[in-house]
Amino acid sequence: MKNPRIVVNLEKLEKNIAFIAAKLAASELSITAVTKVFEAHPEMIAVYDKFPEIDYFGDSRIENLISYQASPKKKILIRIPMQSEAEEIVRYADISFNSELETVKCLNQAAKEQNKIHEIVLMVDLGDLREGYFDQQELLADTAEIMKLSNIWIKGLSVNLTCYGAIIPNHQNLGQLVELKKQLQQKYNLTLEMVSGGNSSSLYLLDSSTDYLPEGINNLRIGETFVLGRETAYGETYPQMHQNVFTLKAELVELKTKPSYPIGEIGVDAFGNRPEYVDKGNMKRGVAAIGRQDVNPDDITPLDERIEILGASSDHLILDMSNTGDDYQVGKEVEFSLSYGSLLSSFTSRYVKKEFIR
Template identity: 40%
Template sequence: MNKNKYPKLVVDLKKLRHNIDHVLIKCQDQGIEVAGVIKGCTGLPECANQFALAGCRYIATSRLEQIEEARNFGVQSDFMMIRIPMLSEAADVVRLAEVSLNSEMKVLEALNHQAGLQDRRHKVILMVDLGDLREGYWDKEELLQAALRVENELYNLELAGIGTNLGCYGAIAATPEKLNELVECVEMIEEKIGRELEFVSGGSTTSYPRVLEGNMPRRINQLRIGEAIILAKDLQDLWGFDMSDMHQDVFTLQAEVIEVKEKPSYPVGQIEFDAFGNHPAFEDQGVHKRAIIGLGKVDFAFADMLLPRDEDIKILGASSDHTILDVQNCKHDYKVGDVVEFDLCYATIVYATNSQNVDVVYI
């Protein structure tokens, strides 16, 4: 193995475990179980294993191949499928996951059929759309009828709970008032079926502020948390929460400098379209020292969301395989062969961990 292969993503498993333990303790103190979400780091099995070792009863992701890879790696945990299943993957959902989130009766019927064929009992959580307008039942009567059907007719399924998702599409805040709407839904269902549901799954990292502020509605007893553990940045950068007791450098993206030259800051010639069909705008700042690193948009997608650890570096932009840095004002004299380090946010880590060009190493 070439230890000097770049680009490279360095994963600090000790820091990751610290973050997992910290969030689990905070949630458990308020009677909330954490399903550890691994989709943000593309289900890296070494990371998934840290969730299992920390005691997460469920490891959650949106991709079945990530569950299968984790199982093949030897991760000892139950798994939760958190993207509502495709009808075509019902058999694999039952085979690989102990529980899934659902919002379509036709899929529930298919899961029930497959669970029967596989001699399994599969848990389902019915999703409720509280206004974010992604997945989930919008009509409360349809939700109730689905719950009654699962409870009384789909004998290979277990109606384990209801859940919601907030903040991923419609950017709706997971306020106590909004989450109380979920509590009202679960109480409506429990009254009709005559028993208490196991899970009231109150969302993801966007619902974690209710834990930090101590105002989570009492019936919410599960959260599906990924970003607040693996990066712990969004709650600080977007909402202003103090996350200083968490490691925000679990992941370090490293890239090698492949060119350093002084060049004009404004392109010379007729400006048309870049490699992605955009018509870019530039500011003429004269001749500046620029460095190119061997890393591009196919590896991280959003150049403006890369976070150089050298705060003097300015990211000018990127094409598919090149990222251009302004190093004019850097204290370090960058040369070809130097390695530049970056922190990641959620939007960039999902690409970096999914890129075949980025070598992943663990410390």
């Protein structure tokens, strides 16, 4: 198998999905499975498709939604749409998340041309300060205007928390979303089917002894928990889940004893940073064939605890392998665990191959 590569254990993934799917079904929550972190790879989509508890697929890239049109699950564009992609959104997404009236008008025009009714969910900003209506009066006024559009149907409300501002979801801020739903229904005689209470960071509320998920929240968007086996509000792992579904493997292309401190005047590196070094004397330094073009070296961890990541350029990962004895030679692979960020970047790099096992 070519390197570098990500090895995906589909059996572990399936067990992770089964655990969370059962957990949310027991709480009568519909599930939007977010597919962007693994670039909606068909091998993994096939695993998700097995679970009837998953009602929707959600992705921020229309290209990914296009790739699994054969799936019977409804597709949601979870990133605020670009007006320039309105035609594709209506064609390939059953639902889109929105916060701008003029963009919704573009979607309405595209839906007219395609003879479709396009469903939208209005995003509300409850303090994380990424996307969504922050001004309640603007939300009310825009809702009135959207209701006049012939080919748009307002399906519900949604909020995003923790992704940008790192604001933790709780019964208070999510309760505001439920109250807004009630206001809109009463004011405009709307029936709002979906109240999406955030992402994997809201999962802890299902187990908390001090907080709770407010009644009225009926959907969660789950991405990281399925693939890495942890909730994302506090980063707690689920003992019933696998945290090692993915393993990154990179091949050693050089292994030599060299000084630990560069020789000569130190300027800036290829990325404009001025690095700092500690002189540890001579060390066994390994070079692996993967770099910052593929993954952030700060977001991966060697599975062999004797190995330390020293840094990386675009294409080379520099390793301190002084404590590994004779266990590694040029041509051998070094294995790494992945964070959500490193999984996202490396899986979407075309230079990192994918291998699926059971």
